[in-house]
Amino acid sequence: MSNILNNEDSEKKSYKDSLYTIDKKGRRKWVYPEIIYGKFFKIRSVVAYLLMAIYLLTPWLRINEKPILLLNFPERIFVIFGKTFWATDSIFLMLLLASLGLTLFLVTSLFGRLWCGWACPQTVFLEFLFRPIERLIEGDANKRKKLDTAPWGIEKIFKKATKHLLCAIFASIIANTALAYFIGTDKLIEIATNSPLNNPILFSVMVFLMFIMAFEFGWFREQFCTVLCPYARFQSVMLDPDSLVIGYDYNRGEPRGKKSDPNAGDCIDCKLCVRVCPTGIDIRNGLQLECINCAQCIDACDSIMTKIGRATGLIRYDTERKLLGGERKIIRPRLFVYLSILLLYSTLFIYLLINRSEFDFDVLKESQSSVYQESPDGRIINQFRAKVSNKSTVEQTYKITAEVLNSPDTSYSVTIARNNMKVQPGQMIDNLPIFISLEKDQLEKGQKEIKFEIEDSNGNKIIKTSKFLGPTN
Ligand code: SF4
Ligand code: SF4
Numbered sequence: 015m016s017n018i019l020n021n022e023d024s025e026k027k028s029y030k031d032s033l034y035t036i037d038k039k040g041r042r043k044w045v046y047p048e049i050i051y052g053k054f055f056k057i058r059s060v061v062a063y064l065l066m067a068i069y070l071l072t073p074w075l076r077i078n079e080k081p082i083l084l085l086n087f088p089e090r091i092f093v094i095f096g097k098t099f100w101a102t103d104s105i106f107l108m109l110l111l112a113s114l115g116l117t118l119f120l121v122t123s124l125f126g127r128l129w130c131g132w133a134c135p136q137t138v139f140l141e142f143l144f145r146p147i148e149r150l151i152e153g154d155a156n157k158r159k160k161l162d163t164a165p166w167g168i169e170k171i172f173k174k175a176t177k178h179l180l181c182a183i184f185a186s187i188i189a190n191t192a193l194a195y196f197i198g199t200d201k202l203i204e205i206a207t208n209s210p211l212n213n214p215i216l217f218s219v220m221v222f223l224m225f226i227m228a229f230e231f232g233w234f235r236e237q238f239c240t241v242l243c244p245y246a247r248f249q250s251v252m253l254d255p256d257s258l259v260i261g262y263d264y265n266r267g268e269p270r271g272k273k274s275d276p277n278a279g280d281c282i283d284c285k286l287c288v289r290v291c292p293t294g295i296d297i298r299n300g301l302q303l304e305c306i307n308c309a310q311c312i313d314a315c316d317s318i319m320t321k322i323g324r325a326t327g328l329i330r331y332d333t334e335r336k337l338l339g340g341e342r343k344i345i346r347p348r349l350f351v352y353l354s355i356l357l358l359y360s361t362l363f364i365y366l367l368i369n370r371s372e373f374d375f376d377v378l379k380e381s382q383s384s385v386y387q388e389s390p391d392g393r394i395i396n397q398f399r400a401k402v403s404n405k406s407t408v409e410q411t412y413k414i415t416a417e418v419l420n421s422p423d424t425s426y427s428v429t430i431a432r433n434n435m436k437v438q439p440g441q442m443i444d445n446l447p448i449f450i451s452l453e454k455d456q457l458e459k460g461q462k463e464i465k466f467e468i469e470d471s472n473g474n475k476i477i478k479t480s481k482f483l484g485p486t487n
Contacts (some may be wrong), residue, residue, distance in 0.1 A: 058141075078186060078473055086197065109359050110363065113356060113360060118245075126257045129306035147181060185230075189226070205220060236306075238295060262287075267298065284318055290310040290313070372472075373412070377448070378398065386485075388485075401442065404437040411471045412469070414468045
């Protein structure tokens, strides 16, 4: 391990033993991060408000009257960019999830925890919606700390009530939007405008989500990143010395000391980088699980370096290898592995999507019965099982036909249990029996080729072939 990760003085040992936000008795220590409106904060603000707009608007946007994104798990309907998928399309869901997972691995390997600091809803809403509300009502970090330790009075009650009321309103908007992704906006409006008794389960889910959001952004906050989030724990396997991280230039900064001390490094130990950290950690201790890569410490340290007339970048986006004086290697074997699998999955996804039909049809030999049966008049009977699934968004009527190839029409008969059947959108008809009887003398070496054809209401057809089996003599 590098000295960046392993500074073994007593102060640095203690950061590994406990979370900054938990005291020795296991109680929560509240974080009062200061704010520096530096370069990265400004860029992150633009990204954050753009992401918020996308999040809030997406459930309301339509392509051909269908939502851009709907993940209706209860009814097993999934709409992605206006295209409807059903439970029978699980291959698409599987490929999509696998590709998203691989993308996360690839991006983390290249850019570290960029997701946490720039795009995670937890960070985006907390840092750019809830904390600004808090600063507006309760003031800067010092004032907030003072207010929290002050005895309850009119001012404190008023400020806390206003803050929590506003947070609850925004939390309910976020929660209702989240619900809209799963049930659709029409259903959301129906629940919101009707008596809770009309939709008791969904109404309860809505209230529960609102409570969770208010709790999360009002109280739980950075604990989610430091205690609950699994991604923070996976990072150690996804990161390598050439991944982009936010790090402190140990060689340049140490030993810490006054600006006037000629033997001291560039760090003047002002601790502004610690005071701005939303998870309360000291980046100078090296890479830590609690670091969400928000770049606030970069803005803080750059502002100090500018003030004291030294080069910025004592804390910066860099790789561990470069921070230790080496050269960054962008091309690494693991990137090729991630990219190759991702390319394979994406190609397969696009290929399947282009060739995806509006319905599926399959015919199998009935496995429960013997290979063939012989009727008293000497004809041979085979039983098949058809499966039809309607993947369109409207009801369809399906007509199935079967033909024994190279045999006169009079030599065989076909019985289909339900033909011209109506199938609802997303519905699958399984185990549809088809019986075919054939004159024995039509068999060639004990078998015959059969063609099954299905046609939907729009004239789309699927053809399948199978073997008719009988005695070989
Ligand atoms: S150490 Fe820096 S980048 Fe990491 S969470 Fe704290 S302020 Fe953000
Ligand atoms: S802000 Fe910069 S100078 Fe100040 S303590 Fe942090 S690293 Fe050192």
